[in-house]
Amino acid sequence: MADNTWTSCIFADIVRQRYREAAPGGGAVSLPQVYTPKFGRYWDLVCENTEPVHCYAPADGQVVVYLRRN
Numbered sequence: 001m002a003d004n005t006w007t008s009c010i011f012a013d014i015v016r017q018r019y020r021e022a023a024p025g026g027g028a029v030s031l032p033q034v035y036t037p038k039f040g041r042y043w044d045l046v047c048e049n050t051e052p053v054h055c056y057a058p059a060d061g062q063v064v065v066y067l068r069r070n
Contacts, residue, residue, distance in 0.1 A: 006062040008038040015055050015065045019047055026069045031055065 015034055022029045028049040033042040043063050047055040057063035 006060075007065055008036065011036040011038060012065045012067075015045065016067050019053065019055065019067055023047070026053070 011034075014036075015031065018031045018034055019029065022031060026049065029047050031045040031047060034045050035042050043057045044059065045055045045057055045063070045065075047053050047067075051069060053067040053069060055065045055067065
């Protein structure tokens with residue numbers, strides 16, 4: 001994982017954990033209220049059924065996380 005101005009490594013790890021809980025077999029899911037400690041706020045994310053999995057905040061295109069399925 002890597003971070004940028006809007007997405008920290010800690011946040012990417014939180015997204016990964018939430019995604020694996022919501023979609024243990026993979027697939028497209030919504031992840032509401034994912035907390036980012038870097039900014040002290042919550043993001044509503046959508047994860048697409050892609051490889052790598054593309055998770056992003058539709059309301060703000062700058063929040064993006066890519067995950068491996070396994």
